[in-house]
Amino acid sequence: MASLKRSVESDPLAANISNKIYVRSTKSGKVQKIVREVYLRRDIPCSSKLCRECQHQMLIPKDALGKPIPFVLSDSPAGTKVFPQGHYLVPDTNAFLTAMDLFEQESAFYDVIVLQIVLEELRNRSLPLYNRLISLTKSEDKRFYVFFNEFRLETHVARLEGETVNDRNDRAVRRAVAWYGEHLARIKGKDAPSIVMLSNDRDNLRKAKQEGIHACSLADYVRQLKDGEKLLDMIPETQDRDQIKEKRPGDNLYSEYFSMSKMMTGVKSNLLHQGIFNVSPYNYLEGSIRVPAFPKALLILGRENINRAVDGDLVVVEVLPKDQWKEPSTQVIEEDAITKNENPDAEESDDFVSERERKALQEEVKRTHRKTTEGHAQPTAKVVGVIKRNWRQYVGHIDQSSVSQSAQQGRKQDSVFVIPMDKKIPKIRLRTRQVSELLGKRILVTIDAWDRSSRHPSGHFVRSLGELETKAAETEALLLEYDVQYRPFPKTVLDCLPKEGHDWRVPQSLEDPGWKDRQDLRDLLICSIDPIGCQDIDDALHSRPLPNGNFEVGVHIADVSHFVKPGNAMDAEASIRGTTVYLVDKRIDMLPMLLGTDLCSLKPYVERYAFSVIWEMTSDADIVGSRFTKSVIKSREAFSYEQAQLRVDDSSQQDQLTTSIRTLLALSKKLKQKRLDAGALSLSSPEVKVQMESETSDPIDVKTKVHLDTMSLVEEFMLLANTSVARRIYEAFPQTAILRRHGAPPKTNFDELANQLKVKRGLDLSVESSRALADSLDRCVDEKEPFFNTLVRIMATRCMMSAEYFCSGTQAYPEFRHYGLASEIYTHFTSPIRRYADLMAHRQLAAAIEYEAIHPSTRSRGKLEAVCKNINVRHRNAQLAGRASIAYYVGQALRGKATEEDGFVMKIFSNGFVVLVPRFGIESLIRLRDLAETEPQAEFDAENYVLRVSGSREVRVELFQKVRVRVTDQKDETTGKRGVRMELVKTY
C-alpha cells in the first residue's frame, strides 16, 4: 500500500493560495470548522510616497469612481533621536490595546502602518478601540495606513506546526516590518526611513532584535520623542507577563470571576442572572441590577459583592442565601468620606474592607435588626463575572489628599487617586509623572484594569481639560461625561451644504424643481413664537376664519428634509448626534449653523421652504379635516413668548396678525382642556433660567421660569401636529413609522410615593390610569402651601418611565400609547432642526403624501431600530447635560453669595435628608454632621419618615416639611464641582 498525498508543488499557482482554518462557535451552540482560502497577491502597495516602485507598477488602488487613492505615508517622515532619517511605525496589537490614547496625540505618532492582522486582532479584543483606530486611519493628517499584510504574498506567514496563534501573529508583524525595510531600501538616492516595530512584548522585541529589525517598547520609543516625558503617563502600567509578582493566594482581595462558559450555562439554566450593573447615586457601596427573572431589582451590597463591577458593566450575578438578604440602605455613604487618606501606593492594604467601611456596615446591620418587620429584607446578589465592561473615558480630578509631599515637586512617577466627576464611578489609581501640573485640573482618564489584588481600578491619564472651574474645562468635561459629539463638523459634512451658502434663496421662478408639488402659502399671515433669542426657528403658525364659520389653522415646520438628503455625510452625522444639546451658554448643533440658524430657520420677512400641517377646526377646536403639504411661506413676525403675550393682552391691537394669535390662543385652550379630560398629566420639573451678564456671559442671577399662555399655545398646536402626523405616517407605513411612546409606569414605581403621601398627609394616590393619577395629583393640595402640589408632581415625574422613540413594527398598537399626553399615538415632527427623529418623520410624511419616493434607509426596519436606539440615548444624554450645565451655572451664580431660601424635604435618610429649593430649582443633601459642630444623635423613624435629631442640636425633620435653608456655594471635594451647599436654618 502506498500513501499518496497530492503534492503542493505540482500546482503552479499553489504559492498564491493559502488558507486559514478556525473553529467558530455560534450563539445557538453550534461549533463549526471554518476554512477560508486566502489568495495572495503582489499588487498591494506599500503606500509610501517615497516608493517609486509601487507607483510605477500601477499598483495605485482606485476608488469607486476610478480616481486613484493617494498614497498615505509621508515622503519626509519625522525623525527621532535614534532614527534621525525619519521612520514609519508598525505597532503590534498590544500597543494599540494599551495605549490608543498615545496614537491619538497630535504631537507625535504620525506615519503609522496598521497591519491588517493587528486590526483584526484589535477588533476581536475591543470594538471601541477598533472604531477609534478606524477613525484614525480615516483622518488625513495623521497618516495611518492599513496594510493588508495577510494578502500580500511576501508578507503572508503560514502558521508553523506547534506555533501558537499569538506567536504566529507576532511573526507576521515582524515579517511585515522586515519586508517594508527591504522594500523601501530599494529607493535610490535617499535615505530610506526606518521601519520601527512598537511592542511591549519582551519575547517579540527579543526576536525582532535577533532578526535585525528595529523594534522599541512603547516607553523606550516615547522617551525618544521631544515631549516624551509627558506622554509617558499615557502608557499604562506594564502588564508584562514576567513582571507580575508572584502573589500569594491571600493577597487577592476579590474573588475570581467564573469562566465564561460557566456563566453562560448558569444564565441559561436561570441559576445565575445577567444584567446591567447600576450604582446607587447616594451610596457607592450599593448597586442594583435588574434581571429578567425577577420583577424587582436585586441589591448588591458591599465591595466584595460588587466585585470590581463598575457602573454600566454587563455582569452576571448569583443570588446570595437568604440569611444575607438586606434592605436597601437608608444611609448616605460617599466614597470620599469613608476612604479618605488612603495611600494609593500601598499595594496591599492590611484588610480589604477598611475599618470605616466596616463600621458603616455594622450600623446598617443594627438598623436591620432593630426592625420589627422582617419582611422588608430584599434579596441580595453577588457579582460573579463580567460579560462586557462598559468602561469609557472618565472626567475627574486628582485627589489632593492622595498626593504625597515629595510628588508635588519631583518628576518621578507617582501614584495618585483620581476622583471621577460621576459619583458612581470608583476612585481610579493613576500613575503619573506630572502630579504637580495636574493638580487642580480637570483631567480625562481611562480605566485599564482592575486586578483581583487591588482595591481600586488602575488607569492612565489621557489629557488635561484645563483648570477646575474654568468655563471651558467644565463645559468640555460635561460634554465628555454625557458623550456629546462636540467636535466641529468635518469637511465632508460641510460639503453637503448648498453651494450658495447664506445667499441661498427660495427660487423666484415657479418652474424651478424646488417648487414642484409645493404649495405657495406666502400670502398667509404666519408668525413664529419662541423663547427670546431663539435662532433656530422650527415652527410657525397661522389661523384664519373660513366662510363656513370654521377656522383654518396651520402649523408650518422648517423643511429640513429638503436640505438633508438621506444617506449623505450630513445625514450620517446628524443621525449620530441625534439632537441639538442646549447648555446654558452654548449650543451644540445637530446640523451645521448655516442650515439650523439660517436656511431652514423660519426667519421673519424672508421666504422659506416649510412642511405644513393644515387643519379645519370648528370654534370648539374639533377637527373637521387635516392635510399635509410641502410649502413656501413667509413669516410676518418672529415673536418671543413675552412679546406675543403682551400683544394679545393689549386690547388696542386689533390688526389681523394679533387677532389670529388670539384665535389660536382660544383654540389652544380648548385643545388643552380636551387633552386634560382625556387624562393627560400635567407634570412638573423644577425649571430655572440662568441670567447672564451680556458681555462676559457670567451668570448673575437665577430665575424660575414663568409660564405664559403663549407657551401653551405653541405647545398645544405642536402636540396636535405631532399626533396628526403620527396617525398619517402610521397609516402609510404600519411597520416602519418612527413614533414616540411613553409606557405606563409599573404600579410598584409609585409604591413609595403613595405610601409617603398616605402616611404624611393621608392622601391617596391612585395610579390605575393616567386619568386617575392626574385626578389624584390634582387632589394633592395643601391650602397653606401652594408649592406642595408642585412638589408632589415633581416626585411623581421621577416615578415615571421615560418616553422613547420606536419603530412601529416593534410594538403592538396598544403599546403605542403616550401615557403622559394620554394620546393613542404620537411622534415628533415639529423640531427637525434640533431632533433627528423629526427629520425621519418628515421624510416618512413626505413619502406618505407622495411628495417624493421613500429612501431605502427610511424604510428598513433594522436601520430604523438602530436609529431609534441611538436617538433615545442621545436624547437622554442631552437632557442630563443640559441639567448639569444649569446646575453648574446655578453654583456659579451663587458664588460668594449666601441667601436664605425656603425649601422642602424630598427624601429622608437615617443620616441626612434632601432639600429642594424651588427658587433655584436645586436640591441638595444635608447630612447630620452638617447640622452642628459635633455630629448630633438621630433617631430615624422609617415608617413615618421622621428624623429626630437630638444632642448637639434638637430638631425634627420630616418628609414634605417646609424648611428654611441657607444656600451658599461650595466646592465639592469629591467631584471638584462647584455646587450648592445648604444649611438648615430652621424648620417651619
Place this chain on the structure above:
Amino acid sequence: MASSTNVHLSPAELSYLHTSLSLNPPIRPDGRSPTQYRPLSAETGILPGTNGSARICFADGTEAIVGVKAEVEKTRRRWDDDTIFGENQNQEEGEEQDEGEGQGSSDWVELTVEIPGYRDDDSGTVFLGQMLCEALLADGGFVRRLRINRRFHWKVYLDILLISPPLSYPLPLLSLTTHLALLATRLPKLKSEGDEDPFFDDDWAAAPYLYVRNPTTKRVTERPPVTLLVMAVGGNVIFDPSKEELAVADVVLAVSVGDDASSREGRMDVDGRSNNSGRNLKLLSIRTVDPPSRLTPPGVANAANSAYGHAQVVSTGANQKMPEARQTESEAVEGVWKPPRGGAKAVVMGALVQKVLVRGGVADEVLDALEGVDTS
C-alpha cells in the same frame, strides 16, 4: 446491492474459476496470494471543510471518499436528573452515574452510504451501511469517545461515498476509507470544564484527534475497527475477493475486528516495547454475505419437475429411461459450475475467523499497512 453485480460468466467459466480457486494453493485470476489485498493508494485530509476525511483508490479503479462531520448535541437526560453542575451529588451516586453515563448511545453516529447508480434505500446499500455502523458501535468504545460531558456529546455524521461504479463488492474499500477518515478526525478543543455548556478553543490547530496519538511518537495508540471481506472456496480462504471470485464463493463473511487497546497496554508494559505484532485483535462482529451462488436457484431436472410432466414419468416408471437426469441432479458435471447447496460448514466458518484474527494474520497486516498512511 447484492454482492454479485453484472457477473456475466458462463457456467463453464465459473467452473474454471471455482476449480482454480479450490486448488492448493489457489490460483486467483489476478495472480494474488490468498491473503493479499489489491494494491491501493490512500490519502487523508482531502476535504478541508470536514472534521476528518480520507480517500482510497484501489488498483482496479474503485475509489471512495469518506467525510466526517461533528456537531455538538445535547444529551437526553434522565427525567429526574435536574442538576446542572453536578455539585449536589454524593460520591457513590456520582460514580454510579458516571458509569451509566459513560456509555454513549448508538444514535450519536449517523452513517450514510452512497453508491452511484443505487437508491439510498436499496437493500444492498442499507446492508452495507449497517455492517459498517455495527462495527463502529459494537463495543461502545467509539461512542464513548464522543462524550463531552454529562449534558453534551458530539454527534458524528459519516458520509461514505463510492465515487466509481461498483466494480466489486465495495465493503473492504469503504471500511478502510472510513477507518482512515476516523483516524484523521479532529474535534475542537474543549475549554469549559465539567458539565458546563461546552465552550471550544477557536484555534483549529489545537483541536485534538478523535483517536489520540502518542505525543512523542505521533503514533495512534488506538484505532477504529476495520471490516474485512473473506470468502471460502472449498477449503481455501481468500481475502479481498474480486467480483469474479465472489461469483463462485461457497461462503462469504464480513468480519469486523477492533484493536483491543486495554489488554495491549497491559502487555506492552511487560514487554516495554510496542511493535505491530503486539496488537491484540478483538472480534467485533461477523456477517454472512450472500454470494451470487446463493441467489441463483439451483436448476431442477425436467424429470423431477412436476410442471414438466414429472408425475407422468413416475406413473409410467420411465425413470429407467432417463438415467442422465438423475445424475445431473446429484453429481457435479466436470466443466460445468453448479452453485453449492446447503449451509456453510462450521469448520469452514471457524477457519475463516481464525485466519482473520491470528496474530500476524491478515487483519494485522491490513492495520499495519494503514498505519503507514500519513493521517496528520
